[in-house]
Amino acid sequence: MIIESIVEVAKSALKEPTTLEFPEHREALTDNYRGIHKLDMRTCINCAACARICPNQTITMVQADVDTAFKAAGTKMFPEINLERCLFCELCEEVCPTECLVLTKITEYEKYDRRDLVKRPEELE
Numbered sequence: 001m002i003i004e005s006i007v008e009v010a011k012s013a014l015k016e017p018t019t020l021e022f023p024e025h026r027e028a029l030t031d032n033y034r035g036i037h038k039l040d041m042r043t044c045i046n047c048a049a050c051a052r053i054c055p056n057q058t059i060t061m062v063q064a065d066v067d068t069a070f071k072a073a074g075t076k077m078f079p080e081i082n083l084e085r086c087l088f089c090e091l092c093e094e095v096c097p098t099e100c101l102v103l104t105k106i107t108e109y110e111k112y113d114r115r116d117l118v119k120r121p122e123e124l125e
């Protein structure tokens with residue numbers, strides 16, 4: 001029994017590791033992988049459709065100052081996204097009437113502090 005265990009341990013030691021040393025090594029992602037959101041505040045019409053359709057209450061409409069050069073200047077409500085809750089289902093992108101909210105291929109957003117996963121509208125630009 002002990003010898004069998006030693007043999008198993010020896011075999012395991014000779015195998016290729018099944019995990020990767022992150023962040024030095026990263027797995028290639030497939031084309032349909034969905035990453036964090038990108039928001040164009042210039043074309044957002046502040047309709048909150050994205051927040052309403054989100055199945056996991058990931059999106060909160062918050063006040064944000066838009067640049068006076070924007071078409072819709074002034075303080076308006078824009079989506080704030082809590083990435084910790086996001087399912088990356090893409091429903092918010094599908095429902096957005098102006099296509100100003102899209103999911104990117106950026107998948108690296110790990111943080112030490114979970115509060116940093118709440119992204120203000122300005123951070124999503």
Ligand code: SF4
Binds near residue numbers: 054081089091
């Ligand atoms: S991708 Fe899905 S879960 Fe994430 S914010 Fe959009 S609707 Fe919500």
Ligand code: SF4
Binds near residue numbers: 047099
């Ligand atoms: S991101 Fe799109 S769906 Fe969300 S408030 Fe702006 S226009 Fe509406």
